[in-house]
Amino acid sequence: xxxxxxxxxxxxxxxxxxxxxxxxxxxxxxxxxxxxxxxxxxxxxxxxxxxxxxxxxxxxxxxxxxxxxxxxxxxxxxxxxxxxxxxxxxxxxxxxxxxxxxxxxxxxxxxxxxxxxxxxxxxxxxxxxxxxxxxxxxxxxxxxxxxxxxxxxxxxxxxxxxxxxxxxxxxxxxxxxxxxxxxxxxxxxxxxxxxxxxxxxxxxxxxxxxxxxxxxxxxxxxxxxxxxxxxxxxxxxxx
Amino acid sequence: xxxxxxxxxxxxxxxxxxxxxxxxxxxxxxxxxxxxxxxxxxxxxxxxxxxxxxxxxxxxxxxxxxxxxxxxxxxxxxxxxxxxxxxxxxxxxxxxxxxxxxxxxxxxxxxxxxxxxxxxxxxxxxxxxxxxxxxxxxxxxxxxxxxxxxxxxxxxxxxxxxxxxxxxxxxxxxxxxxxxxxxxxxxxxxxxxxxxxxxxxxxxxxxxxxxxxxxxxxxxxxxxxxxxxxxxxxxxxxxxxxxxxxxxxxxxxxxxxxxxxxxxxxxxxxxxxxxxxxxxxxxxxxxxxxxxxxxxxxxxxxxxxxxxxxxxxxxxxxxxxxxxxxxx
Numbered sequence: 116x117x118x119x120x121x122x123x124x125x126x127x128x129x130x131x132x133x134x135x136x137x138x139x140x141x142x143x144x145x146x147x148x149x150x151x152x153x154x155x156x157x158x159x160x161x162x163x164x165x166x167x168x169x170x171x172x173x174x175x176x177x178x179x180x181x182x183x184x185x186x187x188x189x190x191x192x193x194x195x196x197x198x199x200x201x202x203x204x205x206x207x208x209x210x211x212x213x214x215x216x217x218x219x220x221x222x223x224x225x226x227x228x229x230x231x232x233x234x235x236x237x238x239x240x241x242x243x244x245x246x247x248x249x250x251x252x253x254x255x256x257x258x259x260x261x262x263x264x265x266x267x268x269x270x271x272x273x274x275x276x277x278x279x280x281x282x283x284x285x286x287x288x289x290x291x292x293x294x295x296x297x298x299x300x301x302x303x304x305x306x307x308x309x310x311x312x313x314x315x316x317x318x319x320x321x322x323x324x325x326x327x328x329x330x331x332x333x334x335x336x337x338x339x340x341x342x343x344x345x346x347x348x349x350x351x352x353x354x
Numbered sequence: 355x356x357x358x359x360x361x362x363x364x365x366x367x368x369x370x371x372x373x374x375x376x377x378x379x380x381x382x383x384x385x386x387x388x389x390x391x392x393x394x395x396x397x398x399x400x401x402x403x404x405x406x407x408x409x410x411x412x413x414x415x416x417x418x419x420x421x422x423x424x425x426x427x428x429x430x431x432x433x434x435x436x437x438x439x440x441x442x443x444x445x446x447x448x449x450x451x452x453x454x455x456x457x458x459x460x461x462x463x464x465x466x467x468x469x470x471x472x473x474x475x476x477x478x479x480x481x482x483x484x485x486x487x488x489x490x491x492x493x494x495x496x497x498x499x500x501x502x503x504x505x506x507x508x509x510x511x512x513x514x515x516x517x518x519x520x521x522x523x524x525x526x527x528x529x530x531x532x533x534x535x536x537x538x539x540x541x542x543x544x545x546x547x548x549x550x551x552x553x554x555x556x557x558x559x560x561x562x563x564x565x566x567x568x569x570x571x572x573x574x575x576x577x578x579x580x581x582x583x584x585x586x587x588x589x590x591x592x593x594x595x596x597x598x599x600x601x602x603x604x605x606x607x608x609x610x611x612x613x614x615x616x617x618x619x620x621x622x623x624x625x626x627x628x629x630x631x632x633x634x635x636x637x638x639x640x641x642x643x644x645x646x647x648x649x650x651x652x653x654x655x656x657x658x659x660x661x662x663x664x665x666x667x668x669x670x671x672x673x674x675x676x677x678x679x680x681x682x
Contacts, residue, residue, distance in 0.1 A: 169556050194558035206553035208546055219546055220557050267557060 122147045122306050123168070123275055128176035128186075130167040137163045138330045140176075145275065145308050150301045152309040152321035152338070154351055160330040161310040162203050165277045168308075169193050169200045180275065199268035203279040207260050207267070209253025213244055216252045216263050220270030230270075237266045240299055258289035265296065275306045282313045294320055314351040318342050326351075373522055377515035387514045389632050394521035395582060397624035398528045399601075400608035401617075402575040405532055406568045407606065408615035409544035412462070416473030418601035419457070419480040420450040420573040424580025425595045426484070426491055429499055432508075439509040443581040450577020451570045458569040462562050465551070477602050484592030496591030499584055509585045517586055524582055525621065528575050533617050535571070544568055548615075576605075611657055613666025622665045627654070 123145040131137040137160045145151045153161050166172045170190035178185040180196060194200075199220070207216050217237055221230055238245040241262045247255065252263055261281055268276060278297075282290045290313065297320045301307055311317035318324060318338040326334040326347060334344065341347050358366070380387040399421065406412050427449050428442025437445075461472040485494045504512040511517050535541045543564045546554035555561055584590060594600055604627070612623025631650050638646035661667050 171552070171555065189560070190555045191558050191560040194556065200556035202552055202556055206550050208549040208553065210549055211545065215542070219542060264553075271557070 120147075121145060122149075122181055123308065124177075124179045125168075126177050126179075128164075128167065128174060128178060130163060130172050130174035130176075132172065136330065137172075138167065138174075141327075141330070141332055143308075143325055143332065145306050147274075148301075148304050148306055149323065150297070150307045150309070150321045152311060152317035152324040153327055154311060154314045154317050154324055154341075154347075155327035156351075157312065158329075159327040161312075161327055162279050163330075164327070165200060165279050165308070165310055168198065168277060194271055194273075197271070197274040198277065199271045199273035199275070200277040201261075201264045201268045201279060201281065203283060207252040207255070207263050209251065211252055212249050213252055213255065213263055214248040217244065217266045217270060220267035233270055233272065237269050240269070241266050241296070256289075257285050258292060261285065261289075261293065262296065265300070269300065269305075273305060275308065276300060278307060278309045278311075280310060280312060282311060282316055290316060314347070374519070377518045380515075382513050382515060384514075387518060389629055391514065391518050391521050391586060393624045393628040394518065394525050395579060395586070396604065396608055396628055397621045398521070398525040399576060399579050399605045400612070400620035400624055401525065401528045401532050402572050402579065403605045404609050404615065404620055405535060405572040405575075406544075406565065408532075408609060408619070409536060409541060409548060410565050410568060411548040412465075412565055412569070413470045413606065414473040414569075414572075415470045415598070415602050415606060416457070416475070416477035416480075417572075417576050417605050418477045418596045418598065419473075420453055420576040421580040421583070421601050422480055422484060422592065422595035423450050423453055424577030425584040425590055426497070426580075427577070428581035429497055429584045430490070433497075433500060438507055439581055439585050440507075443578045446577040446581045447574040450580070451574035453577075454569045454573025455566065458566040462565040462569065474598065474602070477596060477598060481592050481596035481598075484596050491592060494591060494593070496589055496594075499588045501588065509582075520582065521586075524579060528579075529617055529621070531571070531575065535568070536617070540564065540567065607654065609664075611654065611664055613664030616664075616666045619664050619666045626657075626665070 121144040123143075125141060125143045128138055128141040129136050141164065143151075143153070143164075153164060155161050163172055167174045168178055168185065170185065170188055170193050174186050176186065180198060183196060185193065185196075208219065211219070214234075217234055218230065221233060243259055244262055244266055247259065252260060255263060265278070265281070281293055285293070294316060297307065297309070301320075307321075309317055309321055318341055321338050323337050324335065324341050325332050326341070334341070334347065336344070342352070376390070377387055380390070399417070403414065403417050407414055424443075424446035427446040428439045431437040431442040431445060432439055457473065457476045461469055461476075464472055484491050487493070491497060502508050502510060504510050509520070535544075543554065543559045546557070546559055547561050547564060551561055580595060583595070608623035608627050609620045610623070611627055612621065613619030630653060634646040634650040634653070638649050661671070
């Protein structure tokens with residue numbers, strides 16, 4: 116299903132570290148406003164896929180974002196194109212306040228202007244962060260740190276949000292909250308590419324998904340299709 | 355410093371007045387005021403080092419390279435072309451900045467120990483060059499700043515207290531640069547790199563370029579301070595100005611003892627470390643060879659064991675202790 120109007124269109128992508136390729140001939144698409152997930156076991160290459168899109172990993176093949184080729188571009192120019200990445204393990208700046216963390220999301224790219232308004236929108240989405248603006252990010256709970264990291268990414272007003280294992284290491288109750296957070300972000304029209312080991316969570320929020328195994332796409336379809344697929348049910352949903 | 359309260363402003367003004375008046379409490383050409391001068395100079399050097407190391411956590415052990423380049427640049431310009439050290443200082447800063455750019459291009463992609471070791475090697479390379487290139491530097495014999503009639507134009511003074519005020523001014527300038535950077539966009543980028551380089555990269559910080567800009571500023575300032583050192587000591591050799599222990603490690607140690615990444619840390623650190631070193635020398639050097647260094651080293655180890663984050667962390671720690679006491 117090649118769709119020329121897709122916002123993100125990855126085709127024939129090979130990527131890895133040094134001489135080792137982790138991704139082999141991967142092709143993935145994300146349409147404008149679409150919520151897509153990539154599921155798979157540990158070491159399947161899910162994080163590498165997102166890191167490659169962000170330019171942190173060297174790649175061959177093609178990653179086209181809204182008509183612009185991303186392969187070969189340095190990582191720091193990618194956010195300005197409209198792609199925000201929330202790295203695995205949350206990665207807030209622990210010794211900065213929540214406010215500084217969130218503001219830095221836009222500060223770094225010099226979009227300035229309506230910074231305060233943007234910040235306000237983000238904080239409206241995450242009221243918990245507003246209560247903790249002056250607290251050091253390192254002292255937040257895991258779920259709150261995840262909110263801060265997502266909030267920081269949203270300051271860019273990205274057209275595509277890359278989420279790397281957001282549920283990792285969070286209590287089940289917090290994971291439920293994340294579920295609502297994702298849907299809230301998605302409702303604003305932002306396209307999301309979510310990488311998750313928590314297959315149940317991923318398939319319940321995303322409209323469509325890909326299954327990655329040892330660096331190759333082995334299956335794709337709508338979330339309903341994938342949830343009904345026997346292989347997915349036995350391998351990832353434990354049913 | 356828009357965030358200071360009137361009370362803090364008053365405190366700062368009193369401190370400034372005290373710092374300016376302090377030399378009058380010392381013998382004009384005595385030993386004490388010379389130690390004070392060196393303490394101020396090293397405070398400024400540690401502050402310059404603090405720009406890269408404190409804000410971005412790129413711990414350089416090669417800043418002697420820039421310091422030595424600065425000392426030699428202005429001195430050679432003075433000897434061969436009669437150029438005043440005031441101008442020589444700017445030439446020194448330009449060369450120091452250029453050297454920092456050169457060494458940063460390959461090393462700023464490194465982190466942690468790898469960066470420290472690479473910069474350590476760079477400093478040592480400069481020391482070896484200084485010793486071997488006798489035609490330019492005078493080699494291991496050292497080089498003397500030509501002694502003239504004391505004059506402000508040649509940055510030579512009759513009274514040590516004039517040197518003191520010069521060092522004080524240099525410290526104020528470098529500290530203001532540090533504070534300005536820390537509060538700027540550049541400062542936020544550096545702090546983002548320090549706390550999480552990958553996260554900084556994915557929010558659009560060009561981490562390598564940011565670190566290089568900071569390194570160039572830091573290297574240029576360090577080189578300019580090398581000029582002040584040359585004009586103060588009148589004599590130096592490659593082993594002193596390019597020395598690992600005498601310059602590179604001492605700069606780092608002062609900032610760390612005082613509180614790395616803070617504006618007051620290098621100042622507190624220098625006012626503690628430099629006099630302590632002299633004190634240890636005076637009291638113990640007559641007793642047994644190496645004893646003074648041993649005592650000095652042990653005292654420093656003790657400080658770091660008690661508070662690894664430096665003097666600047668002791669205040670908040672005491673406050674916390676007191677608050678706990680109140681609750682009880």
